[in-house]
Amino acid sequence: MGFQLPNFNHPDFTLPQFVESPQAKLVPSPKDKVAPEQYHATTIFPEYFKIGGQWLLAKESRMDCVAVYENGEIVIRESRRLKQGDLVVIGRTEDASEGIYVHTAGFASEDSNPLETFAFRQGRSRETAYSRDYDSLYELLRHEREHGYITWVLGPACAFDHDSRTAFSKLVQNGYVSALLAGNALATHDLEAAYLKTALGQDIYTQKSQPNGHYNHIDTINRVRLHGSIPAFIEKEQVKDGIIYSCVKKQVPFVLVGSIRDDGPLPEVYSDVYAGQDAMRQCVKKSTTVICMATTLHSIATGNMTPSFRVLPDGTVRPIYYYCVDISEFSVNKLKDRGSLGVKTIVTNVQDFVVNISKGLGLE
The missing domain is CATH 2.40.420.10 (conserved putative lor/sdh protein from methanococcus maripaludis s2 domain)
Known part of the structure; x- marks a missing residue:
């Protein structure tokens, strides 16, 4: 159906x-x-x-x-x-x-039953079975690609692995990403991978540290700043792969908001947090599905901007689907503790998660 x-x-x-x-x-x-x-x-x-x-x-x-x-x-x-x-x-x-x-019960189904008085594993943890979550996500993403606006919120771990970086690029290229929210690190290490085949100096496939690899991410930032922008860097350095490359080529908006610890940063990074918040908010206002991966602070920031519903132009009220994926139970629980009560949490390695999503959507 x-x-x-x-x-x-x-x-x-x-x-x-x-x-x-x-x-x-x-x-x-x-x-x-x-x-x-x-x-x-x-x-x-x-x-x-x-x-x-x-x-x-x-x-x-x-x-x-x-x-x-x-x-x-x-x-x-x-x-x-x-x-x-x-x-x-x-x-x-x-x-x-x-x-x-x-109105807290606008989307409550008539056939929903209260939980049993006593039942095991009602929380969400590393022991939770997520097979149904994945199947639901495949259906949701296919629907949203045609009818919604899918915003992804990424931490740098998503760019540290060859397979997950490739898998997310396929999501962008196939229309499953409407906007990307991240920090300086995600874009830096993704561009480092495209430019020097490393992330924080480690080969993105073998994970072997390269000679003087600790220079690679700041060399990448320096080169981007030399060219003046990320799109100019991609063109001048003939970058051909990656998450940010795919966003630029598909004209998917990305918002990069900096933090006090950033190197560089890249030219597109917002250093004024309120200007960055405003830019993020413009994407969130359109979002019908939000998926946050491996970034506690950006997940909470986005969650604080995101209501549980969206009113469409024709007046229809629909839910906003919000997912948080992290290997840390602390991170996903903290998001709920900060008021994002409608979030669906998945406790797993985000690199495996992205690869599973890409394969489940038939993007191999």
Whole structure:
């Protein structure tokens, strides 16, 4: 039967709790970048606000932001973007008693059953069986390639191995990557592999350290900076393979955001974290599936920007599928602890994961 999106069930606004609910209270922002006292902080779930007798859905949400009533709509805005006088929703309940309703069960299926009182292996760990997750992912990715927007968030481990680097390049080339979010290291080591056949000085296939290999990644950065940009480096140095090469050739957008420890960095890397966050957000706003691999900080950053739903141009509300893949149970659990409650976690080696995904999609 293939992949099918679940139906979204809007709240029944004819129920007394909604009919008798007061209007949401709006208070002007006292100054730029400052929310009024008792502001409502948004969640990952669909949220409705009663304004003028109507329940308005905030169409683009984000965790830990504020709701602003503007031009007849609810706009979700980071506090740093507030302007003095913006009409901000205040209230700290979520059950419609203050004109604010957080809808956590919009995609709940009618046949879902509560867990047994006692059952083994209900968590997600290295002992979890992931066969069904892989099968579901193959179906999801095939659907999203035609109907969605797939954002991948990568750590440098994805470029350290010959096979995983090749496998991810095939995903890009075959339309399974709509955008790539990463740091300086992923791009640096991927370009190092294309330029010098090493990652951090080790041969990407044999893993043998090369003479003076510790220079290779900074030599690569230096060469890219000489040419002025990653696309210019790819052209001038006749680079023919890799993750970033494939993104450039397929015109897949990539956003590289730096950190305090970066070498170089590469010319395209955002050194201003808020400019980088804004650039990441532009991709996240389009995303219908997000897959994070082997990068705790970028996974949490992206998770904090990503709601559990997307409102399509035709008004349809659909879920956003969010996966986090890491060999560390700590990393995937930390993402959930930071509020990304809808994330599906897979605890495995990301290099094996990418190869399995590529093979499962028939990209051998």
